[in-house]
Amino acid sequence: MDRQTLAAYDLGAAAFASDWLGQPAPVDLQEIVERFFVRGGNSADIGCGCGREVAWLHANGFAAVGFDASEGLLNEARRRYPSYKFAHAELPDLNGIGTFDNVLCETVIMHLDHKEIASSVRRLLDVVKPSGILYLSWRVTEGEDQRDPQGRLYAAFDPAVVRTELQDTTVLLDEEVVSASSGKKIHRLVVKKPGLEIRE
Helix, strand or coil: CCHHHHHHHHHCHHHHHHHHHHCCCCHHHHHHHHHHCCCCCCEEEECCCCCHHHHHHHHCCCCEEEEECCHHHHHHHHHHCCCCEEEECCCCCCCCCCCEEEEEECCCHHHCCHHHHHHHHHHHHHCEEEEEEEEEEEECCCCCCEECCCCCEECCCCHHHHHHHCCCCEEEEEEEEECCCCCCEEEEEEEECCCCCCCC
16 A cells, blocks of 8 residues: 555544545445345455445445555544444455455555556455455546645556456456546446356
8 A cells, every 4th residue: 555645544534534424425336236246245345444335335235344454544434333343454465354255445446556556456356255246446547646635646557457467257347437426537347256156
């Protein structure tokens, strides 16, 4: 994780949480989860922030654990959603988090240094169980890398970097859209990991 980005999230955790929770509900993301995630399976939200999606997942029948690299954001999540589990984990390592039927990684990888993006995508796929689902999205930055006023990195990279790491999966969705929640342009992919098990 980019250190300056992580420091910005730790320092401004309460403000970021209030901003995210004040945005419109991410109905487009929720519809995708309802359509593709494995019902009755276990789920992970990698880069869970203040826990908004973890709470929604639980409320809609997807038992979930939230992971984030920012202790500040994890504290916000635990304070706001004390009934749910949140733990520290950082891309690209994701040490000791186990495996999941469903993995959600919403607008996280653009905060990584270019050299960590491919390895992070590989590691995300590693924690998906056979026949499981990975939802991966990132904010699209054109041209050069940028930093916002808080210092957060928004890396500009070719989506082919991500697709190459997912070439052995079945692509269920691949689109560039404007997020219903943030209003920002994002690229998102939903893939199914190969496995012996057949799930309808």
